[in-house]
Amino acid sequence: MKNNILRVTILLLAVLPLFYIEAQTEDEEQILFYQMEPFDDSLFIKIQDELFIDPPDPKSEIIVDLRDQNNQTISIKGILYPLLALTPEIRAKIVTYPFKLNLEEDIHYGSVFTRVFERMRVNKIVSPPTAIQISPSMGYVNPFLQAFGGERFGLPIKNDIGFSFGLGTPYSGPLETNFMEANMHILGVFGGAFTKVDEIIDLKLENNHNNLYTTSGYQIGYAIPFGNFFQVSYMKVIDELSPQDSVKYMKYDTEDYKAKILDGSYFNWEFRYPVSILASTRGKFYLARYVNEWHFGFAGRELSFAGSTFDLRIDIMPKSDIRQPQYLLDILVQKIAQSWAFSAFALGPSAIFSTTENGKFGLISIFANLRLKIGTSL
Numbered sequence: 001m002k003n004n005i006l007r008v009t010i011l012l013l014a015v016l017p018l019f020y021i022e023a024q025t026e027d028e029e030q031i032l033f034y035q036m037e038p039f040d041d042s043l044f045i046k047i048q049d050e051l052f053i054d055p056p057d058p059k060s061e062i063i064v065d066l067r068d069q070n071n072q073t074i075s076i077k078g079i080l081y082p083l084l085a086l087t088p089e090i091r092a093k094i095v096t097y098p099f100k101l102n103l104e105e106d107i108h109y110g111s112v113f114t115r116v117f118e119r120m121r122v123n124k125i126v127s128p129p130t131a132i133q134i135s136p137s138m139g140y141v142n143p144f145l146q147a148f149g150g151e152r153f154g155l156p157i158k159n160d161i162g163f164s165f166g167l168g169t170p171y172s173g174p175l176e177t178n179f180m181e182a183n184m185h186i187l188g189v190f191g192g193a194f195t196k197v198d199e200i201i202d203l204k205l206e207n208n209h210n211n212l213y214t215t216s217g218y219q220i221g222y223a224i225p226f227g228n229f230f231q232v233s234y235m236k237v238i239d240e241l242s243p244q245d246s247v248k249y250m251k252y253d254t255e256d257y258k259a260k261i262l263d264g265s266y267f268n269w270e271f272r273y274p275v276s277i278l279a280s281t282r283g284k285f286y287l288a289r290y291v292n293e294w295h296f297g298f299a300g301r302e303l304s305f306a307g308s309t310f311d312l313r314i315d316i317m318p319k320s321d322i323r324q325p326q327y328l329l330d331i332l333v334q335k336i337a338q339s340w341a342f343s344a345f346a347l348g349p350s351a352i353f354s355t356t357e358n359g360k361f362g363l364i365s366i367f368a369n370l371r372l373k374i375g376t377s378l
Contacts, residue, residue, distance in 0.1 A: 032066040037099035038304045039279040047094070048076065050086050057343050058281070059302050059309050061335060063103070064094055077342045101307045129274035133282065136188040139228035139274070140164050142282065143375035144301055148174045148200075148350060148367070150313055150330070151282070151299060152183070153374070160187045167200070169212065170270075171288065171295045171315050173328040174350040174367035175204040177212040179262075181219070191220040194235070198248075207364040208252040210323050210354050212291075214262040215239035221268075229273060235266045235291070257355065260322045266291045278303040293320040302334065302343075309334040311346055311371060326354035326364070332371055345372050 038044060041058035048056035053076065063075040064083070072083040074094065083091055132138045141162065142154035149168035156162040164183045168176065178201045183192030195216040201208070214237065221233030241249075241261060249261055270288035277283045283300035297315040313330035317323075332346035350369035356362045 031100050031102045031104070033103045034064055034100040035103060035307055036062040036064060036094070036097055037101060037279075037307070038062075038302075038309065039099045040097075041279075041281075043090075043093055043097070046090060047074070047086065050090060051076065051081055059304070059334070059343050061342065064097075066095065125278060127276040127279065129276055129283070130281075133274040133284075134227045134229075136223040136225040136228045137185075139223060140185050140190065143373055144282070144311075144371050145374055146369065146371040148172065148369050149176070149315075149328075150371075152181070154185070161185065164190065164192075167197070169290065171290055171293075171297075171317065171328075172212065173315070173330065173352040173365060174369055175201060175365050176210075176352060177201070177214070179212065179214050183219070183221075188223045188225055189221070190223075190233075191218070193218050203367075204365065207357055209254065209257040209259060209357060210326060210352075210364060211249075211252075211259045212262070212323070213245075213249045213259060215241055215245070217262070229271065231270045231272075233268045235262075235268065237262050237264060252357075256359075257324060257357075258322055260291070260293075260320065262291060278305050280304075293317055293323065297328075309343075310348070324355040326352055328352050330369055332369055343373055345370065 036044075038059045044058045044060060044062065045056040047062065048060065057077075060076050061078075065073045065075070066083075074081050074083050074086070083094070086094070132141055137160040138156070140152065140154040141156045142151050142164075144151065145153040145165070147167060149170065149172040150166075151170065152164040152166040154162060154164045162185050164185060166181050169179050172179065178196040178198050179194060180197045181192060181194040183190045193216065194214060196214050201211060201213075216239040217235060217237040219233055219235040221231060224230040224232070241263070249259055253259060268288070268290045270286055270290070272284045272286040274284045277298075277300050280300040281302045283298070283303075285298050287296045288294070295315055295317050297313070299313045301311050302309055303312055311330070311332040311334070313328065315328040317326050319325065328351070330348075330350045332348040334343055334346040336347060337345065347368060347370050350367055351363060352365040353362065354364045356364055
């Protein structure tokens with residue numbers, strides 16, 4: 001247990017370094033050329049509405065240039081607009097915006113080590129979630145479709161009716177499982193089916209002893225109607241494992257390490273606390289029991305930090321009835337494309353650490369993860 005705590009601590013310290021965070025003060029030198037940190041969704045949307053940008057994106061890159069009094073401009077996703085195109089009220093909010101990244105900063109020999117810390121001038125670390133995120137009947141609505149694991153992509157149809165879809169389990173990582181699910185949601189109740197997609201796991205040729213496999217089945221669940229903080233579900237596997245699949249899934253098993261094959265029925269639950277971290281559009285801390293395995297961690301979308309926008313997921317599975325404990329780290333970086341694709345997708349590494357085939361703790365899976373943003377942020 002002590003070793004597990006030590007590993008978790010090292011992982012968290014590697015991803016979330018301790019730093020001192022301070023707000024800008026009024027007596028600082030006036031900044032005339034800066035990037036606006038995306039910490040005020042309503043202001044970012046108003047700016048784009050006045051410039052007839054449809055749909056507006058609350059995580060757009062906005063750069064303000066006030067150096068020339070006769071030609072002050074604002075750049076949104078690389079497109080330049082005159083600042084005078086905005087109303088006086090919005091212009092005033094832009095000029096006095098407290099969360100600025102100075103683009104005229106001095107670069108010195110030590111900047112290669114200190115620049116990122118010098119830009120950490122944020123005092124909006126934690127803020128409440130959106131109304132939809134705490135709604136038990138609409139909390140599933142999610143415009144982000146991820147390639148491996150994570151929250152389900154949630155598509156609203158009308159009022160409290162919609163569908164969700166996911167590749168991998170909500171807690172799985174890259175090339176870890178062949179699980180795929182689709183569900184229908186009505187007033188906090190959901191039900192659907194899950195099946196297998198073996199092409200996903202076929203990409204991985206080693207360290208498959210800690211995988212999770214399934215055949216096909218159904219599930220039903222319910223989000224308790226008091227703020228979307230607790231969800232329960234029941235899963236039932238209905239297809240038997242074929243002899244061919246049995247050989248395929250178990251060929252990596254040893255006496256000490258075995259893959260998990262879903263069989264029979266499972267009662268699952270998740271306790272979560274929706275919250276916005278670093279102005280993330282979605283975020284939650286959670287504790288869950290899923291298919292007789294324990295999970296806890298954090299998942300957040302579009303976190304903003306020192307000029308960067310990224311997704312972060314940390315999942316820790318300290319105990320399983322069959323598999324070895326494992327630790328997942330998922331970092332997806334936005335702003336790697338231009339125009340409409342600026343915030344449409346994010347790409348980055350996803351890694352799982354656990355007991356390797358040789359019995360030592362190490363990396364058992366790493367792959368590029370991808371998420372698409374289909375719609376506007378919530």
